[in-house]
Amino acid sequence: MSEESETKGKQELVKVTIDDQTIEVPKGTTLLHAAMKLDINIPTLCFHESLPPQGSCRVCVVEITDKTGKWTWIDASCVYPVSEGLSVQTQSPNVIKHRRAIIELLLSRAPKSEVLLLLAEKYGANPTRYTAIDKGEANCILCQLCVRTCNEIVGAQAIGTAERGLHKKVISPFSIAKENCIGCTACIHVCPTGAIVAKLGKESFEIEDWGVDLKMATCSCCDKPFAPTVHLEKLKSQVNLKNQLWEMCPECRRSANKVGTPYSPII
Amino acid sequence: MPKALSFNQEKCTGCRACEAACSFKHHQEFNPVKSNIHVSIYTEEASFVPLTCIQCTVPLCKEVCPTGALQKSMINGAPVINVIEHKCVGCKMCMLACPFGCITVLETGRAHKCDLCGGEPECVIACNTGALSFKSTEEGALQKKRSVVDKFHGHQEEAI
Numbered sequence: 001m002s003e004e005s006e007t008k009g010k011q012e013l014v015k016v017t018i019d020d021q022t023i024e025v026p027k028g029t030t031l032l033h034a035a036m037k038l039d040i041n042i043p044t045l046c047f048h049e050s051l052p053p054q055g056s057c058r059v060c061v062v063e064i065t066d067k068t069g070k071w072t073w074i075d076a077s078c079v080y081p082v083s084e085g086l087s088v089q090t091q092s093p094n095v096i097k098h099r100r101a102i103i104e105l106l107l108s109r110a111p112k113s114e115v116l117l118l119l120a121e122k123y124g125a126n127p128t129r130y131t132a133i134d135k136g137e138a139n140c141i142l143c144q145l146c147v148r149t150c151n152e153i154v155g156a157q158a159i160g161t162a163e164r165g166l167h168k169k170v171i172s173p174f175s176i177a178k179e180n181c182i183g184c185t186a187c188i189h190v191c192p193t194g195a196i197v198a199k200l201g202k203e204s205f206e207i208e209d210w211g212v213d214l215k216m217a218t219c220s221c222c223d224k225p226f227a228p229t230v231h232l233e234k235l236k237s238q239v240n241l242k243n244q245l246w247e248m249c250p251e252c253r254r255s256a257n258k259v260g261t262p263y264s265p266i267i
Numbered sequence: 268m269p270k271a272l273s274f275n276q277e278k279c280t281g282c283r284a285c286e287a288a289c290s291f292k293h294h295q296e297f298n299p300v301k302s303n304i305h306v307s308i309y310t311e312e313a314s315f316v317p318l319t320c321i322q323c324t325v326p327l328c329k330e331v332c333p334t335g336a337l338q339k340s341m342i343n344g345a346p347v348i349n350v351i352e353h354k355c356v357g358c359k360m361c362m363l364a365c366p367f368g369c370i371t372v373l374e375t376g377r378a379h380k381c382d383l384c385g386g387e388p389e390c391v392i393a394c395n396t397g398a399l400s401f402k403s404t405e406e407g408a409l410q411k412k413r414s415v416v417d418k419f420h421g422h423q424e425e426a427i
Contacts, residue, residue, distance in 0.1 A: 049353040050334035149356050153333045189357030189376025227363055239327050239364045253368030254305050254318050 018088045031077035031088060032060055042090055043099070043119055045106075045192040046143035047078050050153060055079035056143045057192075058102045059119065063089040074098050100125045112136035113193035133166060138209075139195040142168055146187035146196060156182050156234075159210055172210040181207070183214045183228030200225070219249035226250070268405040270345035272381075272388055274317055275410075278398035281308050281315035288393030289319075292384055303369070303381040304390050317399065319390070320369040320381035322346050328361035328370050328380070336378065337361060343386025344403070350378045 011026040018035050025034045030053060035042050045057035055076040062077045067085025074094065089095060100123045107116050108130035120127050134140070144161065147170060151157050158181035162171050172178050183205045188196045199206040205214045205228050216225035217232055226249035236246065245253060286302040294301045304319035326348050329337040336354035340347060357376030362368075370380040383401075391401045400407075 048356070049351075050336070050356060153356055154358050155333065184358040184360070185376075186356040186358035227359070231359070232363060235331065235360060235363050238331055241327075241364070241366055245366055248368075250362055250365065250368035250371060253366065254307075 014082055014084045016082045016084075016086045016088065019090055025082055027083075028081050031062060031064075031080045031082055031086075034082055035062075035077065035088075035090065040090055042077055043122075044078060045115070045141065046145050048145060048149070048190055051145070051148050053078040054144060054148065057106065057141060059099060059106070061095060061098050061102065063092050063095045065089075096123055099123050104129045106141050108132050109134055110136075110139040110141050110193045110195065113139050113141070113195070115192055115194070116141075138169070139193050140170060141193055141195075142170070143192065144170075145190045145192065146170060149186050149190045154182070154184055154186050156180050156184070158182070158212075159187065170209065172212070175211065178210065178212050179230075181210070181212045181214065182231045182234050183207075183212065184231055217247070219252055220244075220247040221252040222249060224249060268403040269341075270343065270401060271322070271404050271407065272319065272345075272383065272391070273400055273402060273404075273407045275398050275400070276314065276316060278396045279306070279315040279317060280396055280398075281306055282395065284393045284395060285317060285390035285399060288389045289381075292389040293379070303379070317390075318367060318369065320348070321367065322348055322381075322383075327364045327366065328378075331360040331364045333358065333360065342383055345383055345386065345401070347383045348380070349382050350380060352377050 013024045014027050015022060015024055016031070016034055018031070018038055019040055021038050021040070023034055023038055025037065032042055032044065032047065032053070042060045042062065044060045046054055047060065055078055058076050060077045061074050063072060064075055064080065065072045065087040077088070103116060103119050103123060103125040104127070107120060107125070107127050110116055111127065111132040111134065117127060119125070142161065147159050147161060150159050159170055159172055161168055163169060172181065185198060188198055196207060196209055199208065203216050203218070203225060205216050206212060214228040214230060217227055217229045218225050232246055283299060283306050285304045286299040286306060287297045289302040289304050290296060290298045293303065304317055306315055306317045308315055322345070326337065326339065329339060329348055334354050334356055336351045338349055338351055340349060355377045357372055357378070359372050361370050361378050362372050370378055373379050388401050391399045
């Protein structure tokens with residue numbers, strides 16, 4: 001009985017060679033994760049540890065050779081599950097050539113993205129090879145990281161992609177359902193190209209790309225805006241805190257000296 | 268017994284060396300604003316209270332985190348809640364849920380909090396008066412008992 005459970009608990013391990021280094025990883029691991037374990041750096045844009053891989057930016061392409069050594073092909077490492085005997089090259093001339101072309105194509109969508117320009121410099125890509133579709137206003141490569149973060153992690157479901165082809169863009173549903181946004185700014189932080197810009201006013205929080213305009217809650221102690229009211233409302237349903245604390249910004253919660261009157265931070 | 272960062276209010280002089288040490292350890296600059304430990308100064312009462320993450324048994328920050336970027340572990344015999352940076356999306360849930368305001372979201376979009384410096388807190392090393400200490404909770408409890416007894420003893424003497 002115990003032997004059975006042991007074999008069930010054991011995951012099948014497969015051997016894979018990445019840049020002449022061999023590693024044993026559980027079956028189903030992606031090549032990118034296997035490379036990360038070996039401290040091999042593969043550039044990524046649309047990859048985030050908290051989300052399942054999507055494989056939309058294609059910057060992480062690698063050259064894969066099967067165990068017979070007969071077949072070699074290029075594929076995105078973030079979505080490629082390892083199998084026995086694969087041999088992978090992450091910096092071969094062929095990989096560099098493909099990566100360069102991908103970066104050049106992405107630059108036509110996001111010509112002013114700093115991350116992409118740095119990658120272009122590293123791989124010798126010509127930033128102006130293709131005419132820019134976008135003149136740098138949107139800088140979005142449509143990797144959908146923001147959309148997936150909003151829908152799958154935060155659960156606000158405030159944004160999605162609309163239209164097709166050249167006109168595809170990230171907007172709030174039908175550009176009208178703006179009230180779903182809670183102003184958590186996670187989309188801004190995960191965006192690899194820095195395409196989303198938020199404006200923080202005195203009493204409002206704006207994201208122009210999807211027409212969001214939220215009211216900010218002001219701290220009862222220092223009178224500074226600290227979080228959108230909808231964000232606080234969402235949290236109130238999850239966490240039980242004193243009412244007094246919901247009106248205070250984190251700085252005032254921790255430093256009672258600015259408040260003047262000390263308080264007890266007891267839930 | 269597990270270890271914990273403990274603090275003796277009578278010994279604190281409000282020099283804020285702990286703040287400088289903390290920000291230097293984590294951000295390589297002496298900037299109290301970026302520090303994870305904050306000394307509250309009550310000028311009229313002349314009392315000083317440093318406050319940092321107390322590594323709650325039931326951490327609200329960990330509860331609200333949608334990505335599981337906050338993980339509880341043991342470091343050098345002390346329970347600690349760590350931020351796994353590459354998992355964080357910067358949604359600020361933890362920042363707004365912490366009743367002590369002891370977790371912040373940096374400009375890089377990553378949550379940042381006291382991690383006990385991997386088991387050897389820099390603030391304790393920098394504290395000149397010994398107000399901050401990193402010791403087992405058993406020892407801390409014993410000291411507390413002793414201080415209460417001392418206080419009662421003082422009152423008794425006054426009464427006599």
